[in-house]
Amino acid sequence: MQTPTLPATVTTPEPRTPPALAAPLAGSPAPPARVSIEGTVVADRVYRAAILGFALCVPILLLLIFVEVGIAGWPALRQFGFGFLTSSTWDPVAGQFGAAPAIAGTVITSIIALVIATPLALGGAIFLSDFAPSWVRQPLAFLIDLLAAVPSVVYGLWGVFFLLPLLREDVMPFLRDTLHLGATPFFRGPAYGPSVLAAGLILSIMVLPYIAAVSREVLMAVPRSQREAALALGATRWETITGAVIPFARSGIIGGVILGLGRALGETMAVTMVIGNRHELSASLFAPGYTMASLIANEFSEATSDVHLSALMAVGFVLLLITLVVNAVARWLVWQTGGSRS
Amino acid sequence: MSATVARMQDAPHPRARGLARRRATSYVMVALTCVAASLAIVPLVAILGYLIRQGAGALSLDFFTSMPRPVGEAGGGMANAIVGTLILIGIASAVGLPVGIGAGLYLAERGGTRLANLVRFLADVLNGLPSIVMGIFAWEFLVRPIGHFSALAGGAAIGAMMIPLVTRTTEEMVRTVPQSLREAALALGFPRWRTSLQIVLRTAMGGIVTGVLVAVARVAGETAPLLFTAFGNQFFSTKLTQPIAALPLQLFVYAISPYDEWHAQAWAGALVLIALVLVISVMSRFVVRSKHGRAND
Numbered sequence: 001m002q003t004p005t006l007p008a009t010v011t012t013p014e015p016r017t018p019p020a021l022a023a024p025l026a027g028s029p030a031p032p033a034r035v036s037i038e039g040t041v042v043a044d045r046v047y048r049a050a051i052l053g054f055a056l057c058v059p060i061l062l063l064l065i066f067v068e069v070g071i072a073g074w075p076a077l078r079q080f081g082f083g084f085l086t087s088s089t090w091d092p093v094a095g096q097f098g099a100a101p102a103i104a105g106t107v108i109t110s111i112i113a114l115v116i117a118t119p120l121a122l123g124g125a126i127f128l129s130d131f132a133p134s135w136v137r138q139p140l141a142f143l144i145d146l147l148a149a150v151p152s153v154v155y156g157l158w159g160v161f162f163l164l165p166l167l168r169e170d171v172m173p174f175l176r177d178t179l180h181l182g183a184t185p186f187f188r189g190p191a192y193g194p195s196v197l198a199a200g201l202i203l204s205i206m207v208l209p210y211i212a213a214v215s216r217e218v219l220m221a222v223p224r225s226q227r228e229a230a231l232a233l234g235a236t237r238w239e240t241i242t243g244a245v246i247p248f249a250r251s252g253i254i255g256g257v258i259l260g261l262g263r264a265l266g267e268t269m270a271v272t273m274v275i276g277n278r279h280e281l282s283a284s285l286f287a288p289g290y291t292m293a294s295l296i297a298n299e300f301s302e303a304t305s306d307v308h309l310s311a312l313m314a315v316g317f318v319l320l321l322i323t324l325v326v327n328a329v330a331r332w333l334v335w336q337t338g339g340s341r342s
Numbered sequence: 343m344s345a346t347v348a349r350m351q352d353a354p355h356p357r358a359r360g361l362a363r364r365r366a367t368s369y370v371m372v373a374l375t376c377v378a379a380s381l382a383i384v385p386l387v388a389i390l391g392y393l394i395r396q397g398a399g400a401l402s403l404d405f406f407t408s409m410p411r412p413v414g415e416a417g418g419g420m421a422n423a424i425v426g427t428l429i430l431i432g433i434a435s436a437v438g439l440p441v442g443i444g445a446g447l448y449l450a451e452r453g454g455t456r457l458a459n460l461v462r463f464l465a466d467v468l469n470g471l472p473s474i475v476m477g478i479f480a481w482e483f484l485v486r487p488i489g490h491f492s493a494l495a496g497g498a499a500i501g502a503m504m505i506p507l508v509t510r511t512t513e514e515m516v517r518t519v520p521q522s523l524r525e526a527a528l529a530l531g532f533p534r535w536r537t538s539l540q541i542v543l544r545t546a547m548g549g550i551v552t553g554v555l556v557a558v559a560r561v562a563g564e565t566a567p568l569l570f571t572a573f574g575n576q577f578f579s580t581k582l583t584q585p586i587a588a589l590p591l592q593l594f595v596y597a598i599s600p601y602d603e604w605h606a607q608a609w610a611g612a613l614v615l616i617a618l619v620l621v622i623s624v625m626s627r628f629v630v631r632s633k634h635g636r637a638n639d
Contacts, residue, residue, distance in 0.1 A: 044533055044534045047535030048534075051444045051448040051451070052452075054441050054447075055444065055452075055458070055461045057441045057445060058441075058464050058465050058468060058506070059460065061505070062468055064479075065475065065476070065479045068479055068482045069479055069482065072478075120378045121382065122378075123374060123378025124375065124379035124381075124382045127372075127375035127376050128379060131375060132376075140383070143383045144382050144386075145623075147385065147386050149560070149620065149623045150389060150563075150619070151564070151619060152564075152565060152566070153565045153612075154389070154612045154615060154616055155389070157593065157597045158388075158389045161392075162388070208385075209382075236364050236365055236367070236368035238372060239368065241371075262470045266472025266473065266474065266475065268566040269590075273594075293566070297474055297477075300569070301570060316474070316475050316478045323472055327466070330470075
């Protein structure tokens with residue numbers, strides 16, 4: 001596994017037979033000479049059927065999730081109808097359920113996350129693909145990728161003990177009083193800390209690596225000739241980016257942003273820990289709120305009545321539908337520009 | 343392609359503005375992208391720094407070997423949660439790896455068909471599925487019918503989350519294996535299935551190991567799918583049919599508790615968890631490096 005002498009890719013400069021490649025051929029038992037053709041044909045059929053079966057697991061799993069969650073949520077959806085999406089009453093005791101605050105919270109936190117993360121991620125991606133000296137490129141890209149490897153619950157822990165006090169003591173008073181943004185309805189009210197704003201900020205950190213990775217990849221997929229043509233026409237380095245590179249990569253970058261949106265919509269643990277978990281529809285970003293994912297995480301194990309459980313399942317189903325659409329659109333856009341990995 | 347270049351040539355602004363000003367704009371914007379890239383890693387540094395400062399104090403050998411203490415007593419450890427997480431990763435790998443690698447082989451070998459395109463697309467869609475949805479699905483599918491929480495349900499839930507990642511990496515890696523190698527094996531009389539499993543898969547193994555490690559690192563820290571499946575356990579348990587403790591779950595419970603002793607334990611747990619995840623991530627980088635040189639640049 002650690003043999004450093006296995007250039008197994010087509011990009012190998014010298015296409016000699018790598019020693020480790022010869023090894024499996026020489027090391028494994030010689031192909032049996034007297035096996036019947038029928039035996040081979042049967043074995044090949046079994047092999048093909050097996051990998052086909054594994055491949056079919058993916059659509060089946062997705063279908064199963066869709067059906068199971070949908071059926072479980074159906075009683076609530078049928079009972080409350082369209083009002084489930086528009087009503088803001090969530091009262092387990094009275095058996096009344098409307099998911100509007102959670103849906104609104106999900107959308108608002110995701111928008112905050114994208115507004116903050118997109119310029120940073122895109123700027124970083126442009127720097128890494130076009131401007132960074134080669135010795136910076138790899139380590140920096142690796143560090144940004146590492147952001148995606150930090151577990152959600154660790155972001156939450158950091159959020160609770162570092163971000164929330166920072167918001168409560170410095171950022172919120174600064175926004176409200178020093179910048180006088182308290183005059184707008186968006187930055188009004190007491191600064192508790194746990195808030196829609198905190199959730200949006202944490203989410204922005206969490207989706208940044210995804211947007212950056214996809215953007216960087218589609219930017220690097222832009223042909224070199226495109227850049228050279230612009231430079232040859234006398235464009236500056238920045239004009240090359242805005243005039244020749246970004247137009248070429250546009251739909252891929254948008255796809256990356258939408259992919260980030262998909263992450264933000266479904267992110268659970270970190271949001272649950274910093275958003276305050278309150279069923280309330282407030283214009284102020286300082287107020288606590290709920291997202292669909294945090295609502296499920298927070299109430300699912302406490303749900304005692306069937307209708308409460310079904311309502312939570314229905315919230316999950318709505319979340320599932322939204323993220324499926326968002327992800328499908330994103331993938332389609334990224335594929336169009338020739339990016340492949342997420 | 344030529345359209346955008348032509349448009350640049352006709353655009354009034356490059357000619358209208360002075361060269362000095364255009365150059366200045368360019369320098370400023372290049373500098374700004376550099377600032378954006380630097381700002382992007384500030385949170386990483388902040389989180390890691392804060393974690394080490396808070397967690398290093400509570401971290402000792404005890405943390406790995408002893409059980410959680412009741413509220414009010416300082417010290418204690420998370421031995422049950424660490425073992426639980428390893429067991430869950432094991433179950434997840436048993437579920438996710440065969441399916442992921444098999445599906446990846448299918449996509450690489452049957453690449454062009456309509457079904458393959460559909461599977462590839464759905465794997466990417468599955469990759470973006472919210473983890474909490476996977477959690478309630480696993481509860482509905484594996485916990486509710488059986489009647490109690492179990493390690494198996496938790497492991498299966500996070501194993502399902504590994505499938506799309508492993509599928510796509512396997513496909514990509516198998517595709518990089520030269521066709522001539524496959525042809526050589528077939529010409530020697532190898533049946534197709536042995537060519538695929540013994541020659542092609544083994545050649546691509548380095549890259550596949552990377553993908554597997556990335557997937558393991560990702561699910562090792564997953565919490566939401568475990569909330570209603572593995573559920574957590576205050577006691578030491580290795581029974582697969584019983585609720586089992588997991589590091590991320592324990593961390594969550596401790597973090598939102600009001601007790602200072604538990605907070606300290608949460609920090610130490612976070613440090614262990616992130617060390618585990620980062621070591622796996624860095625390791626995966628080096629597997630790729632040594633196997634494929636600059637191929638993945």
